[in-house]
Amino acid sequence: MYGALWRVLPGPWWVRVLILVVLVAAILTAMVFWVFPWVNGFIIPQDVTVGDS
Amino acid sequence: MSVTQPRRRVSFVGILGELFITAGILVLLFLGWQVWLGNLIEGNEQRSDAETQSQAWNKGGSSAPAPTDRPDPGEPVVAPAPGNAVTFANLIIPRFGVDYTRPIAQGIGVRDVLEYGVGHYPSSVMPGAIGNTAYAAHRTGAGSPFFDVDKLQVGDSIYVETEDGWYQYRMRSLEYVQPTGVGVLLPVPQAPGVEATERILTLTSCNPVFTASERIIVYAVFETWYPRDGGAPAELAPLTATAAR
Numbered sequence A: 001m002y003g004a005l006w007r008v009l010p011g012p013w014w015v016r017v018l019i020l021v022v023l024v025a026a027i028l029t030a031m032v033f034w035v036f037p038w039v040n041g042f043i044i045p046q047d048v049t050v051g052d053s
Numbered sequence B: 001m002s003v004t005q006p007r008r009r010v011s012f013v014g015i016l017g018e019l020f021i022t023a024g025i026l027v028l029l030f031l032g033w034q035v036w037l038g039n040l041i042e043g044n045e046q047r048s049d050a051e052t053q054s055q056a057w058n059k060g061g062s063s064a065p066a067p068t069d070r071p072d073p074g075e076p077v078v079a080p081a082p083g084n085a086v087t088f089a090n091l092i093i094p095r096f097g098v099d100y101t102r103p104i105a106q107g108i109g110v111r112d113v114l115e116y117g118v119g120h121y122p123s124s125v126m127p128g129a130i131g132n133t134a135y136a137a138h139r140t141g142a143g144s145p146f147f148d149v150d151k152l153q154v155g156d157s158i159y160v161e162t163e164d165g166w167y168q169y170r171m172r173s174l175e176y177v178q179p180t181g182v183g184v185l186l187p188v189p190q191a192p193g194v195e196a197t198e199r200i201l202t203l204t205s206c207n208p209v210f211t212a213s214e215r216i217i218v219y220a221v222f223e224t225w226y227p228r229d230g231g232a233p234a235e236l237a238p239l240t241a242t243a244a245r
Helices: A001-007 A013-040 B012-058 B234-244
Strands: B085-094 B102-104 B119-120 B131-136 B156-162 B163-177 B199-207 B216-229
Touching: A001 B234, A013 B012, B012 B085, B012 B102, B012 B156, B085 B119, B085 B163, B163 B199
Parallel strands: B102 B119, B131 B199
Antiparallel strands: B085 B102, B085 B156, B119 B131, B156 B163, B163 B216, B199 B216
16 A cells, blocks of 8 residues: 555655655644544543532 | 566555554554643643633733732622633643643533533532632643642642632642542532531542542632732732733
């Protein structure tokens, strides 16, 4: 999968590395600001209150 | 002479393996986000919400510190209880950092209040009133407002800032109770049927860190209050200076 991605990318090796770095940065940003907060909504938070609930 | 590289066969297992590795990395990243990066981001958002609120309460006026020889502020003003999930105060604890301030909303709803800061038990009195004013917040996750709650030392200031001013409490004791230990919320904590004469502040959070098998409880006693017109407590000068920027 990643081997195929590497072969598909154009240009010399450093251009490919540059493209990959930008790609990873974009994916991480999307994860941190949209995907992770969204997933977090499904996780039951820890209880911090006293009482029956 | 040209060498033709043998074409790698795309194997199903190989792709599956790479997908699993990717999924594993994403799960680890999520965990890192949950306990660290996301917390940092949410904590910063909460601080900036609290600072914005404080500035609005100052109505553009200066937040110069109150003089040390300030007049007796008299009995603290007690505001009426707001509606559920309405933000009405800030919690300021210098021990947690000079810029530590977090918004307090009415209620202890997991989704509508505790995700955005500190929650005020609606069954407890408002800050400044005689009796027990109690608050809950996350120790980990959702900005971790109470992450350092076990670091509080006897005598440490705990401020509740409202539109009316700053209510100063001083940390007195700490205890650990079962999740069912509602005695901590009584007007005189852990003393059923006793009529309150003091003003007590109670903080509750989960314990041990990252789990919730117990509750950590911090008690503080009312010291004094600073009406908004008279200026902020001198101890909070670093915070009000940052907020004014």
